[in-house]
Amino acid sequence: MAAEPRTGTGPRDRFRAQVRQEVKTAALRQLAEGGPEALSLNAIAKQIGVTGPALYRYFANRDSLLTELVVDAYGDLASALARTAAAGPADPAARLTALVQAYRAWALAEPHRYRLLFRAPLQGYDAQAASLVEASQPAMNVLLDAVSALAESPPRVPQDAAAQFREWRERHGFEDVPEAVAARSTLLWAHLHGTVTLEIEGNFGSMGIDPSWLYEAEVSDFVRSL
Amino acid sequence: MAAEPRTGTGPRDRFRAQVRQEVKTAALRQLAEGGPEALSLNAIAKQIGVTGPALYRYFANRDSLLTELVVDAYGDLASALARTAAAGPADPAARLTALVQAYRAWALAEPHRYRLLFRAPLQGYDAQAASLVEASQPAMNVLLDAVSALAESPPRVPQDAAAQFREWRERHGFEDVPEAVAARSTLLWAHLHGTVTLEIEGNFGSMGIDPSWLYEAEVSDFVRSL
DNA sequence: TGTACATCAGTGAACGCGCGTTCACTGATGTAC
């Protein structure tokens, strides 16, 4: 009943890895179809043609599976952003625009995964565990870089706010990012998150509005504010 | 077993109204303490010292109760904003700042109710029903007014976006609001929502950051963008 | 190449729990005469 005995490359290990992936895929499909809380081990098991208890060969329990999905999603979002940053235009403003669009596109393509990342912890699930905070860094990193490239002379930020961002920066190994840039990036991220959230929850849809314009205004206002 | 037989003012009606209120209060307490999904009729019944089926005297079913909580919350938020607008400073920019703070304060004071309004519908619950869209109008109204007062010359907005907001405006009886103001207000609202959401979910807390500065920057950037 | 053994995936039954909702019924409360 050990959930993760050891990692090797024998035939059994490959089989394990494959089934684990199947389980995760089924879990995501379930999240996508059912409501956001629809993650039932028994239902997943049924979907991959197995009885419930069999899953305990692959995951210690429901929370472990959930955590793994969250970490995967952070990784996926980060690499989507990194890909955009790498392939995008050299002009900093255009690149930031591309990044914002990539962020939006990722959330729209898989709203259930976006929710997994930023929703309140489900039923006593321990989000903000150390491993999760760590997993969320790379995505933020890409944004920070893009804003840095844009802000030649760091914008003004009140002293006490700056102090908090200085600490945050040092705690997470972003030593080379000016605190004002960190602060400004956070603001952009909060705005982006708000727009994305409302869009994926259908709030703009029920207003009959295509929010594309909001994103454009968001970026251009932001650039002008630097 | 009729859930809402008729409304009068006899002693029995007063009793009914009182119990209904008790039920709602218990429901909110439960939402506040348990996770966001923790709304169990049986648990509510136990809390007010009654068996489960008794609740069906007062609410048709779980969804009805939920809907009523949502409508109440919209009303409460709207009146908090209206109170702020009425009592606030005459200067339009200062008043908008006060409104933003009031919005934030309401969400912080009762995060579970804020989530109730803007979260994705819980397990197949039919949000965006007509009655709910209607209930959400008054709060938006206060915001629209404040932005109107601020925007003497309506800011530029792309044609197609303007057209959508024109329709939205007419559908909801905001005929006297310029579409550009509606568009700009929506942008402000989206930004505000993002910051508030991240704050109540504890994302800034886990970064060790006091987000007050973000709200200030938000409003001043917004005012400058008009 | 063939056999013996250890490993491990998966089963089926069971645990205790909670959920929303229905139903027939009891007993108290207000109302009409």
Added chain:
DNA sequence: TGTACATCAGTGAACGCGCGTTCACTGATGTAC
């Protein structure tokens, strides 16, 4: 003011369901000699 009756709040049992998780066990699979 007193009695008869209708109204209605609340009960307790039951329905069918699903949940995460444990446990002892079977049977297949890979491995070592």
